[in-house]
Amino acid sequence: MSAPAATETAVARWLAAAGSATVLTGAGISTESGIPDFRGPQGVWTRDPAAQALSTIDAYLADPEVRRRAWQARLASPIWRATPNPGHHALAALERTGRLAAIVTQNIDGLHQAAGSSADRVIEIHGTAHWARCLSCPGRTPMPEVLARVAAGEPDPACPACGGIQKSATISFGETLEVDVLRAADAAARRCDLFLAIGTSLSVFPAAGLCDHAVAAGARLVIVNAEPTPYDPAADAVLREPIGQLLPRLVAAASGVDGQ
Numbered sequence: 001m002s003a004p005a006a007t008e009t010a011v012a013r014w015l016a017a018a019g020s021a022t023v024l025t026g027a028g029i030s031t032e033s034g035i036p037d038f039r040g041p042q043g044v045w046t047r048d049p050a051a052q053a054l055s056t057i058d059a060y061l062a063d064p065e066v067r068r069r070a071w072q073a074r075l076a077s078p079i080w081r082a083t084p085n086p087g088h089h090a091l092a093a094l095e096r097t098g099r100l101a102a103i104v105t106q107n108i109d110g111l112h113q114a115a116g117s118s119a120d121r122v123i124e125i126h127g128t129a130h131w132a133r134c135l136s137c138p139g140r141t142p143m144p145e146v147l148a149r150v151a152a153g154e155p156d157p158a159c160p161a162c163g164g165i166q167k168s169a170t171i172s173f174g175e176t177l178e179v180d181v182l183r184a185a186d187a188a189a190r191r192c193d194l195f196l197a198i199g200t201s202l203s204v205f206p207a208a209g210l211c212d213h214a215v216a217a218g219a220r221l222v223i224v225n226a227e228p229t230p231y232d233p234a235a236d237a238v239l240r241e242p243i244g245q246l247l248p249r250l251v252a253a254a255s256g257v258d259g260q
């Protein structure tokens with residue numbers, strides 16, 4: 001491997017000196033909160049490709065049985081029991097230092113906001129599991145309200161406004177990402193001087209391409225991930241420590257606070 005040799009100490013120094021840091025987070029930051037990684041080596045989709053059909057828009061629209069199973073999967077999701085871990089809390093602390101431009105996240109679990117990150121600084125490029133949206137009208141409903149109907153016995157709760165098919169307000173396979181959300185993520189990547197990619201395999205576009213935009217705009221690129229990524233050779237530093245241990249140390253060091 002030709003991973004750069006910059007150390008944790010150097011990254012903490014860069015973070016302390018950063019005028020504006022943008023963070024990209026992926027599944028790896030939430031596995032420590034008990035939410036499985038869908039795409040990783042032990043991922044749900046990797047081990048059971050049939051489970052991926054539940055997240056494919058064409059199958060979802062065409063087949064009531066796929067929708068029934070998708071609603072049962074949402075009802076049983078570990079997201080509802082998950083709480084933020086020290087990695088999420090460290091990023092909320094980073095925002096309080098005034099150095100955080102934005103958190104662009106591939107996660108749909110809402111754990112950054114639960115940890116105290118400002119909702120207007122969290123850019124959820126794959127949407128959120130905390131809302132349901134109608135596929136026929138602009139209607140959105142808090143997910144707990146829809147799941148209560150599923151728990152009460154409705155297999156496929158219809159939109160209360162128009163009777164249309166509902167799904168979680170997340171991006172399924174076969175759906176395009178929302179243009180204004182992507183634009184915000186892109187702008188956040190281009191205006192930072194430090195770009196931290198945390199817990200993401202950087203294998204899914206356009207999220208991975210944000211690294212290119214940040215580097216092209218002159219930012220340092222730091223990757224924190226257990227597994228190698230295609231962007232490791234382009235990074236100024238690659239750190240492999242567990243996220244929930246590393247991020248609190250980095251943010252504390254960058255804040256001039258000893259220990260934690």
Ligand SMILES: [Zn+2]
Binds near residue numbers: 136162
């Ligand atoms: Zn509707």
